[in-house]
Amino acid sequence: xxxxxxxxxxxxAFALAVLQTIVxxxxxxxxxxxxxxxxxNLAFAVFAALALSFAVLTWGYVTSDFSLLNVxxxxxxxxxxxxxxxxxxxxxxGSMLLWVLILALFGALVALFGSNLxxxxxxxxxxxxxxxxxxxxxxxxxxSNPFERLSPAPFEGNDLNPILQDVGLAIHxxxxxxxxxxxxxxxxxxxxxLIEGRIDAAWARxxxxxxxxxxxxxxxxxxxxxxxxYYELGWGGWWxxxxxxxxxxxxxxxxxxxxxxxxVMEKREALKVWTILLAILTFxxxxxxxxxxxxxxxxxxxxxxxxxTRGVVILGIxxxxxxxxxxxxxxxxSTLSNGGMFHPISREGGLVLNNLILTTATATVFVGTxxxxxxxxxxxEKISVGAPYFDATFVPLMIPLLIAVPxxxxxxxxxxxxxxxxxxxxxxxxxxxxxGLATLWLADGLPLLAAFGVAVGFWLLFGSFADVWxxxxxxxxxxxxxxxxxxxxxRSVWGTALAHAGxxxxxxxxxxxxxxxxxxxxxxxxxxxxxxSGYSVAFxxxxxxxxxxxxxxxxxxxxxxxxxxxxxxSPAKRLYTARGMPTxxxxxxxxxxxxxxVALGDPVEGTNQIVVRLWWKPQVTLIWLGPVLMMFGGLFSxxxxxxxxxxxxxxxxxxxxxxxxx
Amino acid sequence: MTRKQKRFTVIFxxxxxxxxxxxxxxxxxxxxxxxxxxxxxxxxxPADSAGRIRLGGLVEMGSVKNAEDSGVExxxxxxxxxxxxxxxxxxxxxxxxxxxxxxxxxMQADGTFLADTVLAKHDENYMPKEVADxxxxxxxxxxxxxxxxx
Numbered sequence: 001x002x003x004x005x006x007x008x009x010x011x012x013a014f015a016l017a018v019l020q021t022i023v024x025x026x027x028x029x030x031x032x033x034x035x036x037x038x039x040x041n042l043a044f045a046v047f048a049a050l051a052l053s054f055a056v057l058t059w060g061y062v063t064s065d066f067s068l069l070n071v072x073x074x075x076x077x078x079x080x081x082x083x084x085x086x087x088x089x090x091x092x093x094g095s096m097l098l099w100v101l102i103l104a105l106f107g108a109l110v111a112l113f114g115s116n117l118x119x120x121x122x123x124x125x126x127x128x129x130x131x132x133x134x135x136x137x138x139x140x141x142x143x144s145n146p147f148e149r150l151s152p153a154p155f156e157g158n159d160l161n162p163i164l165q166d167v168g169l170a171i172h173x174x175x176x177x178x179x180x181x182x183x184x185x186x187x188x189x190x191x192x193x194l195i196e197g198r199i200d201a202a203w204a205r206x207x208x209x210x211x212x213x214x215x216x217x218x219x220x221x222x223x224x225x226x227x228x229x230y231y232e233l234g235w236g237g238w239w240x241x242x243x244x245x246x247x248x249x250x251x252x253x254x255x256x257x258x259x260x261x262x263x264v265m266e267k268r269e270a271l272k273v274w275t276i277l278l279a280i281l282t283f284x285x286x287x288x289x290x291x292x293x294x295x296x297x298x299x300x301x302x303x304x305x306x307x308x309t310r311g312v313v314i315l316g317i318x319x320x321x322x323x324x325x326x327x328x329x330x331x332x333x334s335t336l337s338n339g340g341m342f343h344p345i346s347r348e349g350g351l352v353l354n355n356l357i358l359t360t361a362t363a364t365v366f367v368g369t370x371x372x373x374x375x376x377x378x379x380x381e382k383i384s385v386g387a388p389y390f391d392a393t394f395v396p397l398m399i400p401l402l403i404a405v406p407x408x409x410x411x412x413x414x415x416x417x418x419x420x421x422x423x424x425x426x427x428x429x430x431x432x433x434x435x436g437l438a439t440l441w442l443a444d445g446l447p448l449l450a451a452f453g454v455a456v457g458f459w460l461l462f463g464s465f466a467d468v469w470x471x472x473x474x475x476x477x478x479x480x481x482x483x484x485x486x487x488x489x490x491r492s493v494w495g496t497a498l499a500h501a502g503x504x505x506x507x508x509x510x511x512x513x514x515x516x517x518x519x520x521x522x523x524x525x526x527x528x529x530x531x532x533s534g535y536s537v538a539f540x541x542x543x544x545x546x547x548x549x550x551x552x553x554x555x556x557x558x559x560x561x562x563x564x565x566x567x568x569x570s571p572a573k574r575l576y577t578a579r580g581m582p583t584x585x586x587x588x589x590x591x592x593x594x595x596x597x598v599a600l601g602d603p604v605e606g607t608n609q610i611v612v613r614l615w616w617k618p619q620v621t622l623i624w625l626g627p628v629l630m631m632f633g634g635l636f637s638x639x640x641x642x643x644x645x646x647x648x649x650x651x652x653x654x655x656x657x658x659x660x661x662x
Numbered sequence: 663m664t665r666k667q668k669r670f671t672v673i674f675x676x677x678x679x680x681x682x683x684x685x686x687x688x689x690x691x692x693x694x695x696x697x698x699x700x701x702x703x704x705x706x707x708p709a710d711s712a713g714r715i716r717l718g719g720l721v722e723m724g725s726v727k728n729a730e731d732s733g734v735e736x737x738x739x740x741x742x743x744x745x746x747x748x749x750x751x752x753x754x755x756x757x758x759x760x761x762x763x764x765x766x767x768x769m770q771a772d773g774t775f776l777a778d779t780v781l782a783k784h785d786e787n788y789m790p791k792e793v794a795d796x797x798x799x800x801x802x803x804x805x806x807x808x809x810x811x812x
Contacts, residue, residue: 151806344668344671349672356676382795384696385695386766388690392689392694468792529787547718582755601753613751627676
């Protein structure tokens with residue numbers, strides 16, 4: 001009975017979403033305020049119906065209701081409660097339901113926070129948001145219904161794929177979806193602006209916080225996914241340039257570009273048409289990602305569904321939204337007026353460079369991801385494009401951008417002075433040079449590339465604070481005055497510095513691991529000891545253990561350094577009984593920013609030896625620490641009062657700081 | 663700078679960037695692409711399999727052996743041919759005799775295949791897509807359609 005409620009709520013959400021699309025649109029076109037005023041309530045109602053539907057599915061999982069096909073296929077009564085709940089979105093149907101739930105959430109948030117938007121713009125945005133909800137709710141209802149019943153109900157379920165039975169599943173997909181789907185708001189704003197034929201700096205001020213929020217979530221989601229793959233799959237890798245990873249990375253790159261171009265539009269009313277196009281492209285790439293992951297054209301851990309009809313339907317939705325949006329863009333973009341011009345060497349110029357590089361980099365990732373599909377469709381030849389392609393295209397394109405980043409915030413709007421910026425940066429260039437030379441001196445051999453990478457990392461890490469340093473007036477201004485100035489700086493200045501520095505931290509982590517990691521694969525019997533980058537790792541033995549829905553063999557390794565005990569690491573091999581599926585649980589010990597990573601292989605037949613894979617991963621955690629800094633940078637910017645709609649006046653403190661910085 | 667010159671600078675920059683990207687992409691696609699081959703393909707046209715390839719097929723029953731120096735050796739077979747693969751690493755969790763596998767690496771002069779990656783499967787039902795398609799073409803493996811919906 002409860003299950004039918006959930007199903008009914010889903011149908012209701014679909015019907016309400018149709019209303020949410022039509023009524024506000026008609027109202028906005030006819031200038032009917034009453035119809036426009038219905039938009040927020042409809043958005044809330046759709047969200048409520050979808051939330052109810054999602055809650056019912058969760059209930060089915062928690063109570064192990066095996067009359068639901070979806071629960072049978074992906075759950076097991078012995079599964080721990082956390083994984084029963086996360087299992088809701090650990091499959092195709094449930095994850096699509098989460099996707100539309102988040103979509104409706106963003107629709108409702110626009111309705112909630114949009115009270116000071118012009119009524120017709122708000123109605124139009126909510127209407128477009130409604131149209132996307134209609135498409136995807138319809139997709140769920142007609143091709144992937146999670147409420148499908150099974151009769152007779154079996155006594156036990158098939159369990160969730162063991163790789164997904166991890167806290168990572170509780171965090172990674174919701175964060176990723178908040179990011180992916182968050183860009184739908186920018187898309188809706190762009191479409192609304194095109195339909196209305198009106199766009200100004202205020203539009204950019206409304207769009208920027210949404211972009212920033214989606215970007216923060218997407219950053220967190222990608223970083224989390226990367227760390228999850230790193231510790232769960234037992235291959236010791238953190239990024240594989242797998243098509244599914246690229247599917248989330250492309251919207252991130254485009255979203256980063258959008259974040260920066262919206263800035264130009266807000267401040268200088270330039271790049272209007274470009275910003276609209278980027279907003280459309282960013283969400284289009286999110287949709288493309290959904291298609292790639294959900295259609296089963298790719299094989300990966302994420303490809304739950306390989307039912308071809310689903311793929312075709314999503315492709316249809318994709319073509320409708322992307323094609324429709326680009327058509328509208330071609331039709332209407334010429335009506336948008338051009339903004340102010342600027343000198344190529346200026347803040348705007350810097351941001352344009354950022355956009356050029358980020359979009360070309362996105363394009364190279366796009367080509368690398370879709371080329372194999374295209375080749376197979378056209379010639380039947382099966383090829384794969386892996387890391388070497390991306391190392392040869394994406395990386396060289398990004399290097400000039402990384403070097404240019406610290407210059408950006410130092411250039412003035414309209415017309416900047418590159419030599420003045422250089423003058424303020426030479427100290428940081430010196431730090432970078434020293435770091436690079438130190439790498440050459442400390443490491444064996446002549447790792448020129450690594451030294452260059454380390455220099456770029458330090459340049460970004462410290463150079464990003466050049467703007468803040470300059471605005472503090474140190475060392476001339478004196479400590480207390482400088483502190484007061486720093487406290488009075490707009491938070492977005494701090495946000496920029498933090499996010500850019502985070503990029504540097506990630507670069508340092510990547511360079512360090514790629515250049516200096518140590519890897520050993522060897523056979524070890526209990527009592528054996530091996531050396532790993534100055535540590536001794538001893539294999540003590542293995543024992544069997546019983547988990548709630550698995551059995552495991554846990555090996556114990558003792559790590560010592562110069563005789564002193566450092567850590568005990570316990571990697572394991574698990575066998576999930578319901579599916580008879582083995583998994584590898586890596587053993588990881590973190591020391592400083594570095595990690596010792598141990599994964600178990602198979603026992604060697606006829607001996608008491610076991611194959612062991614050991615890694616020394618220097619500064620590996622920096623790879624994920626960087627995104628954490630970027631996120632905080634984003635959140636800091638988001639809390640800037642300039643972005644809080646309805647607070648246009650700068651505070652007295654900030655005016656003082658601005659005056660001081662001038 | 664006049665308005666025209668400023669616009670020209672931006673357009674020129676964009677074109678230059680695009681040109682560099684296209685050059686990089688074309689070079690990388692001609693050099694860094696890995697072709698998928700089955701043992702029968704390799705036997706038929708060895709020259710096409712000289713570079714880095716992905717070798718796919720079924721793991722021959724009873725062929726998995728521990729080699730010297732902590733590596734493993736196994737054979738990949740399809741309807742007509744077999745190739746011995748050497749790999750110095752840990753086999754993926756779901757590596758099984760008689761099941762589909764994809765190994766990435768290079769053919770050696772002695773006719774064996776030196777793999778640096780053996781692709782892991784994520785699911786007990788999962789058959790690497792390329793392998794499933796090719797073996798079905800050869801009529802060597804029928805697969806269970808039901809298992810593909812997982």
